[in-house]
Amino acid sequence: MIGAGAGGGPQPEASDACLPWPLEELADAVETAAARSGEAVLVVPDGTRLRVLATDGGAAVAACAQFAAECPAESFEGAGPGRPPRPGPGSAPPSGADPALAVGVSAPAGLAAVSIAFKQADQALSVARRRGVPVVEHEDVAAGSVLPLLADDAVRAFADGLLRALREHDAHGRGDLVASLRAWLSRHGQWDAAAAELGVHRHTLRYRMRRVEEILGRSLDDPDVRMELWLALKATS
Template sequence: MGRPAPEWAARRAARLTADVERLRDRPAPASLVVAGADDRVELHTLGTGRRPRAALAVGTASTLGTAERYAVHSAIALLTLTTERSRSLQAAEARIGSAVLRMLLAGEPDHARAVAGDLYGELLDAPFRLVVAEAAGPAEAAGDAAGAAEGAWSAGLVDAVESAAARFGEALLVVPYGERLVLLVADGGAAQLAAVEYAAFVDAGRADGREQAEEPGPLMGLSAPAGPIAAASAYKQAEQSLSVARRRGRCLVEHEELAAGSVLPLLADDAVRAFADGLLRALRDHDATGRGDLVASLRAWLSRHGQWDAAAADLGVHRHTLRYRMRRVEEILGRSLDDPDVRMELWLSLKATSTPTD
């Protein structure tokens, strides 16, 4: 329902919500009479589709006469025309927005600008950011592009960013992208701030347990500022941030956090641990036989950047013993410790599989 008029009608309209929902379940056109203690309300569906888009509520003291009935029917016809026209315009804007985004991601910024025109052109004339959002769990993900933007997981986000953009006159691009939702927002603008604030609200709800199952909120990744030429890179940044948000159980992660942070927390990923266990398994199996301590020796040698004397002193062995152990590491792994890539992989594997006491 739209805004009630006159002012007192707002209180009455709030009590009609359940009746409007019942009416929407009926094939259009449909109507319903709700009799109250002091008044009588007629509800009429608006729209020509199978499911009505809105409802008109007409309050009367008694049954409408012929003249009043004609007036109501005329209002229904005009409001239906306006509703359907608005719906068609929104659908056309959505198609243009989808085309603009796909051209940007395909590396065709000039074509994207031409299609954007006055509708989205200002977004491409200044730095923007991409937000990639998805449902917090697979069961909540929308099944197709049309459903993604209307899913419960994204409704709050879309409402927050669209309201903020409208208040400040900002252009905003919201595009269903498979089971995801992609937002193109002005860098530092009201829509970006609204997305960040909405994420903070969702995280706070998850923390204190007040998040509702029917509206679980999304997971989001936010790119660094970019221009049309770098849109594809910005999308990858947003995807990387989204992956981290999913792993950390947060609603939103900004790409700047990843660049400013440490790579070490990312080693907790199951795939990284599996790789590390596989790489070091042969060394651990060797040590389990009591024929040496190759893993600890390798860790000491790498931590000392290959300095034999310093690493041997840390281990309390002669440097010749350490040299022998490192040759055994190379033989068992079939890799050369002279290769910096090998040393990097081994060090990260040791970090990924280390315990707090290591």
């Protein structure tokens, strides 16, 4: 399953008969490639998105990836009624422009798992848009790291809010709770190892972690709390 969406910010509403220009041309490219290779393909317009059910590793999938890779190199000039601007031949791309097309590809799936493939393609499409790249495969997302996703403004705002009280505490010179928490979490709660890294006695570190719990109103015995605090530290580092 392939999910494709017109990039470059908000798009006007489009009917099935009036797709944004990247999706209209992408649909033609995919259907043409499938016809030439004798593959079965299902192309379903969905407003400013396009859903494609195609043979894994086939010509239709290859055509989709190639079209998406070439699409960001073109810029926009003029617009048809109800459509976003079309690319102008030979013109330069706008400075800092987002890809004109984003594509998300699911993992290979049988017909019984189409609903799962649909969700995977949608998730990969969201990641492609977030990263500003033309194509993302769901398998690559799963094999990667979650850390790049922490760059999201909403995640950083959550992290800043979660750690604000600790940073305010440290700003008054009453102990380095943020650094101590980071060392303790990175050492998986091993008191001696974390204390040695900080150059303090383990009893001092235990006191600091109790202060962290008191200030945040959360227990460090809770694995969900430890996970949230670690991600907050990574997002704001």
